[in-house]
Amino acid sequence: MLTQFEHFAVTEMLGKPDSxxxxxxxxxxxxxxxxxxxxxxxALAKEGYFEWDDFRDELIASxxxxxxxxxxxxxxxxxxxxxxxxxxxxxxxxxxLTASELSEFFTLxxxxxx
Amino acid sequence: xxxxFKYREDREAxxxxxxxxxxALLIKKGIITDRTVDTVLExxxxxxxxxxxxxxxxxxxxxxxxxxxxxxxxxxxxxELDLPDGMAGAEGEHMRAVANAPGVHNLIICTLCSCYPxxxxxxxxYWYKDPTFRSRAAREPRAVLAEFGLPISEDVEVKVxxxxxxxxxxxxxxxxxxxxxxxxTELEALVTPEAMMGVAVANAA
Numbered sequence: 001m002l003t004q005f006e007h008f009a010v011t012e013m014l015g016k017p018d019s020x021x022x023x024x025x026x027x028x029x030x031x032x033x034x035x036x037x038x039x040x041x042x043a044l045a046k047e048g049y050f051e052w053d054d055f056r057d058e059l060i061a062s063x064x065x066x067x068x069x070x071x072x073x074x075x076x077x078x079x080x081x082x083x084x085x086x087x088x089x090x091x092x093x094x095x096x097l098t099a100s101e102l103s104e105f106f107t108l109x110x111x112x113x114x
Numbered sequence: 115x116x117x118x119f120k121y122r123e124d125r126e127a128x129x130x131x132x133x134x135x136x137x138a139l140l141i142k143k144g145i146i147t148d149r150t151v152d153t154v155l156e157x158x159x160x161x162x163x164x165x166x167x168x169x170x171x172x173x174x175x176x177x178x179x180x181x182x183x184x185x186x187x188x189x190x191x192x193x194e195l196d197l198p199d200g201m202a203g204a205e206g207e208h209m210r211a212v213a214n215a216p217g218v219h220n221l222i223i224c225t226l227c228s229c230y231p232x233x234x235x236x237x238x239x240y241w242y243k244d245p246t247f248r249s250r251a252a253r254e255p256r257a258v259l260a261e262f263g264l265p266i267s268e269d270v271e272v273k274v275x276x277x278x279x280x281x282x283x284x285x286x287x288x289x290x291x292x293x294x295x296x297x298x299t300e301l302e303a304l305v306t307p308e309a310m311m312g313v314a315v316a317n318a319a
Contacts, residue, residue, distance in 0.1 A: 006157040007232065015243040025164035025236020025307035027155075033130040036137055039151030046154060049145070076125075084129055088136065097139055106135040 005046045012052070018059045021079055034080035041087045050094045058086035058093075161198045167234035167284060168305035169195060171316075172298045174213070175289040184211045184286065209234070212275060213286040214312075219266050220285045221259065221312035223251045224277035231282035235307050242311075252276065262313045284310045290318040
């Protein structure tokens with residue numbers, strides 16, 4: 001019945017703790033980096049670099065950690081902060097990138113942009 | 115307050131820089147290209163979503179014969195339109211349209227999100243999968259609709275349609291009054307996912 005990976009991936013999340021924000025029938029991105037994070041994760045899973053379910057386990061774990069650290073004040077909540085943390089963790093765990101490559105490139109990118 | 119706002123802005127910049135680094139590194143290693151993100155999100159942004167339903171409804175508004183065909187054989191009528199492949203395919207083939215009329219208001223509900231007619235409506239809202247919404251909408255649809263800000267007068271019949279793996283329903287709302295001069299494209303903008311679920315009506319802009 002489900003013919004498209006994109007459809008399957010998002011439908012699986014709906015009604016679960018990692019359900020993505022949406023409005024008017026579409027995914028709801030607050031900024032470009034949120035959209036890019038989502039697109040990268042979906043594309044990597046679609047290409048088989050990791051299982052979508054494994055990525056979702058990372059995401060649910062990172063949401064749970066955030067909730068434990070913010071038991072009452074949720075004013076700084078952003079779904080895609082947790083999504084990005086989970087994505088970084090997933091690419092490192094599957095050996096696509098190493099943590100040191102990521103941090104080196106982050107610093108380098110920062111300098112170039114300044 | 116200003117402090118919190120600054121914190122938020124800094125964190126935005128920090129997250130944006132992290133994603134830039136991640137994407138650039140994956141591109142550099144040849145794992146993705148600079149088109150990958152746009153390609154995968156195209157599915158949600160241009161192929162499958164409420165914009166398709168809006169096109170179907172707007173056509174039904176301007177062409178009464180199409181509306182009749184749409185209600186009689188939904189997939190066949192949808193296939194007449196120039197919509198992306200898959201609209202009347204695996205997901206869309208069991209789709210059935212029900213049309214609101216002066217004496218009839220339709221409301222769709224479903225138990226499983228996977229039964230939602232997403233090629234035409236897009237992603238369901240949070241409350242849609244809530245068991246309370248579903249059971250109350252089946253039992254007391256008028257009370258639920260009133261809570262949505264849509265009181266239905268007693269002389270209008272309310273029909274509730276429960277989507278399943280076999281049939282996915284969507285509503286053709288009535289064309290709003292005062293829209294006679296609008297083009298089909300302008301009419302599309304008046305069709306919301308809520309109106310196609312039956313928890314709202316279409317309104318003139």
